[in-house]
Amino acid sequence: QKEVEQNSGPLSVxxxxxxxxxxxxxxxGSQSFFWYRQYSGKSPELIMSxxxxxxxxxxxxxxxxxKASQYxxxxxxxxxxxxxxxxxxxxxxxxxxxxxxxxxxxxxxxxP
Amino acid sequence: ETGxxxxxxxxxxxxxxKKSLKCEQHLGHNAMYWYKQSAKKPLELMFxxxxxxxxxxxxxxSRFSPECPNSSHLFLHLHTLQPEDSALYLCASSRxxxxxxxxxxxxxxxxxVV
Numbered sequence: 211q212k213e214v215e216q217n218s219g220p221l222s223v224x225x226x227x228x229x230x231x232x233x234x235x236x237x238x239g240s241q242s243f244f245w246y247r248q249y250s251g252k253s254p255e256l257i258m259s260x261x262x263x264x265x266x267x268x269x270x271x272x273x274x275x276x277k278a279s280q281y282x283x284x285x286x287x288x289x290x291x292x293x294x295x296x297x298x299x300x301x302x303x304x305x306x307x308x309x310x311x312x313x314x315x316x317x318x319x320x321x322p
Numbered sequence: 323e324t325g326x327x328x329x330x331x332x333x334x335x336x337x338x339x340k341k342s343l344k345c346e347q348h349l350g351h352n353a354m355y356w357y358k359q360s361a362k363k364p365l366e367l368m369f370x371x372x373x374x375x376x377x378x379x380x381x382x383x384s385r386f387s388p389e390c391p392n393s394s395h396l397f398l399h400l401h402t403l404q405p406e407d408s409a410l411y412l413c414a415s416s417r418x419x420x421x422x423x424x425x426x427x428x429x430x431x432x433x434x435v436v
Binding site for chain 2: 214242252254255259298307310314315
């Protein structure tokens with residue numbers, strides 16, 4: 211079982227729709243959860259962090275965490291073509307020091 | 323300069339060459355990292371430095387040699403690489419050695435080994 215698993219996609223949504231990106235993790239002791247956005251040929255950029263169960267909203271982005279189900283998601287409302295990128299889920303485990311474990315990423319395309 | 327700066331942006335080297343990648347962070351962070359990103363694979367942690375001391379080496383081959391002279395600078399020295407080492411090499415920094423606030427990545431070095 212992969213430590214951090216994401217739907218590989220690609221995921222395609224029309225402009226203005228809600229894009230839903232999902233991530234599951236294997237270590238129940240994981241503490242901190244991050245979503246990074248990576249445009250083609252660029253480096254990852256941190257867009258959301260979440261540490262406790264529930265929802266966290268920042269503009270058009272909402273991160274959702276359910277530790278019991280070992281599940282974290284990212285919702286993008288009113289999707290724009292500029293949101294087209296690969297989204298990486300990253301998890302910090304309690305026993306991993308400063309190491310973040312990344313999923314393979316989900317490629318999102320928002321069609322005008 | 324702000325953020326995390328990596329040089330060079332692109333590097334082509336032969337298998338017998340020696341080259342170095344440089345990373346500098348201007349964020350006052352205390353931890354720095356080297357990651358490797360290959361196509362269709364997750365980001366792979368290579369090395370971790372906390373307060374310029376190496377705290378993790380993720381079983382990286384000795385042809386990759388890191389150096390961290392201070393908390394703001396990180397180098398990756400390369401020698402006798404293999405074509406499969408071609409990848410995007412990313413430097414990152416974090417506020418503390420626990421990674422709890424996430425990382426800030428540099429723009430990366432696209433390495434091609436010929």
